[in-house]
Amino acid sequence: MMRAQASAPPLLELRHLRVNFVEQSLFGRTLNEVSAVDDVSIEVRQGEIVALIGASGSGKTTTVRAALGLQPVTAGEIVFSGRPMTGMGPREWKDLRRRMQLIFQDPTEALNPRMTVEEIVMEGLLIHRLGENPSRRREMIEEALGFVGLTPPGHFLRRHPHTLSGGQRQRVAIAAALVLSPELLIADEPVSMLDPSIRAGILDLFARLRAERGMSTLMVTHDLPSAYHLADRVYVMNRGRIVEEGPTKQVFRSPSHDYTKALIRAASGQTLADGPVP
Numbered sequence: 317m318m319r320a321q322a323s324a325p326p327l328l329e330l331r332h333l334r335v336n337f338v339e340q341s342l343f344g345r346t347l348n349e350v351s352a353v354d355d356v357s358i359e360v361r362q363g364e365i366v367a368l369i370g371a372s373g374s375g376k377t378t379t380v381r382a383a384l385g386l387q388p389v390t391a392g393e394i395v396f397s398g399r400p401m402t403g404m405g406p407r408e409w410k411d412l413r414r415r416m417q418l419i420f421q422d423p424t425e426a427l428n429p430r431m432t433v434e435e436i437v438m439e440g441l442l443i444h445r446l447g448e449n450p451s452r453r454r455e456m457i458e459e460a461l462g463f464v465g466l467t468p469p470g471h472f473l474r475r476h477p478h479t480l481s482g483g484q485r486q487r488v489a490i491a492a493a494l495v496l497s498p499e500l501l502i503a504d505e506p507v508s509m510l511d512p513s514i515r516a517g518i519l520d521l522f523a524r525l526r527a528e529r530g531m532s533t534l535m536v537t538h539d540l541p542s543a544y545h546l547a548d549r550v551y552v553m554n555r556g557r558i559v560e561e562g563p564t565k566q567v568f569r570s571p572s573h574d575y576t577k578a579l580i581r582a583a584s585g586q587t588l589a590d591g592p593v594p
């Protein structure tokens with residue numbers, strides 16, 4: 317298994333991020349400024365799976381949207397592979413969005429229903445001008461489908477998303493990300509829309525990506541068993557702030573913040589594949 321490299325700069329660093337939303341009246345008058353993300357600092361190192369956990373509305377999605385440049389930040393810095401993204405133009409952001417792929421919560425919404433699996437996985441290759449010719453592109457697509465367990469790939473290429481199960485759709489979405497050889501996957505609640513019986517298989521894919529390709533993942537979840545079984549480290553978010561962070565087992569076994577204790581208490585009894593949250 318590939319290990320996180322302690323000496324290299326973190327792959328992704330969010331430094332003191334702040335995102336405020338401005339509430340406006342119908343006539344455009346500013347009514348209120350709401351702080352959704354407040355002084356959030358997060359690091360993801362190479363080969364590491366990091367979970368960002370917290371209740372609904374705590375600011376998790378806003379944080380990862382900011383990391384991807386999809387949400388303007390009020391303050392703070394996004395640093396990728398040691399390079400600050402502040403002030404970078406569209407070209408740099410486009411390159412960054414290849415290296416940092418987003419996996420959505422709902423694969424049905426993320427996949428264009430009119431496209432075949434082959435077209436869906438090929439789209440990113442065309443956008444980023446990867447794969448020299450059609451036969452190389454086909455090879456890359458088949459390799460990605462094979463990795464995510466859609467085998468034999470030829471059986472899936474011409475199918476449309478509605479003919480697939482929820483788990484298979486999420487595998488297609490992951491293949492579409494993987495084919496671009498990203499360094500980091502940002503997965504926003506990747507299993508919460510899926511049947512519990514197929515969640516473990518999708519989570520196992522992230523574990524295999526780390527083990528076999530040294531892939532890093534930042535996973536947003538309110539599903540504590542997923543975080544417990546998969547993540548190396550966790551950040552706990554409440555009301556826009558990180559209230560606790562640390563190695564997963566340590567945080568789950570001896571949480572120091574009351575909010576973390578309450579989250580764990582609320583989740584006790586939930587189980588996943590290889591055992592319950594302690």
Ligand SMILES: Nc1ncnc2c1ncn2[C@@H]1O[C@H](COP(=O)(O)OP(=O)(O)OP(=O)(O)O)[C@@H](O)[C@H]1O
Nearest residue numbers: 337350352370371372373374375376377378379538
């Ligand atoms: N576009 C927006 N305009 C105003 N407020 C927003 C906007 N997007 C999010 N918020 C607010 O910011 C806060 C954080 O929301 P966010 O979606 O990031 O939380 P979350 O932890 O991801 O929750 P969930 O798990 O439900 O997605 C919430 O109070 C939300 O209402």
